[in-house]
Amino acid sequence: MAAAAGGTHRPHLRPQLLSENIRAQWQGMLLEQPPALQGLVDAYIQEATSFYLTTGTQTNLNAWLLEQIRGTPRYQTLYAQKPEGMTEDQYLGRYSNVAQQFGLRSWNETAQVEQGMSSGRTCSRSPTRSRRAANTRRAHRGPVEGVRFHL
Numbered sequence: 001m002a003a004a005a006g007g008t009h010r011p012h013l014r015p016q017l018l019s020e021n022i023r024a025q026w027q028g029m030l031l032e033q034p035p036a037l038q039g040l041v042d043a044y045i046q047e048a049t050s051f052y053l054t055t056g057t058q059t060n061l062n063a064w065l066l067e068q069i070r071g072t073p074r075y076q077t078l079y080a081q082k083p084e085g086m087t088e089d090q091y092l093g094r095y096s097n098v099a100q101q102f103g104l105r106s107w108n109e110t111a112q113v114e115q116g117m118s119s120g121r122t123c124s125r126s127p128t129r130s131r132r133a134a135n136t137r138r139a140h141r142g143p144v145e146g147v148r149f150h151l
Contacts, residue, residue, distance in 0.1 A: 013045050018061065025065050029088055030074050031110050040068065081120025091117065 018041050026034040034040055044064060051059045069075050082091040095116040096109070 013048060015041055015045070018044060021061060022065055025062065026069060029069050029092070030072065030078065031114060032074070040065075043068075078114065078117045080118065082117075 019037060022040050022044070023034060023037060026032075026040075044059075044061060047064065048059045048061075051057070079088060079091060082088070092113070095113040
């Protein structure tokens with residue numbers, strides 16, 4: 001490991017970019033803001049610097065953060081029912097796509113996604129509820145094409 005004139009080489013880490021990346025990945029997987037964002041940034045900088053000084057290579061932020069996320073109780077709650085072989089993105093997408101189809105507001109969508117993920121239940125309706133919902137939609141659609149009303 002070569003030393004610079006004023007000391008040892010250090011990786012060039014930009015805290016603002018690290019903060020943005022950590023926030024986005026954390027929120028994307030856990031559906032909430034990281035509780036201690038600056039603490040995560042500082043911990044990564046410390047580990048990345050130590051790793052670089054030891055090996056001369058950089059650590060992978062995404063791999064490091066995924067390890068941090070998987071160690072949280074929230075991750076254990078949300079992903080406990082995730083089938084083996086399915087990625088976190090696939091599991092989350094399974095619930096968020098259904099919630100979006102119902103046109104829920106973002107706070108309600110998040111609550112429904114969290115509930116589905118933590119229970120592992122799919123978002124299907126019973127046949128009776130589906131028929132009732134279809135009939136309600138049909139009743140509010142107005143005149144049916146091809147049917148003429150005479151006065």
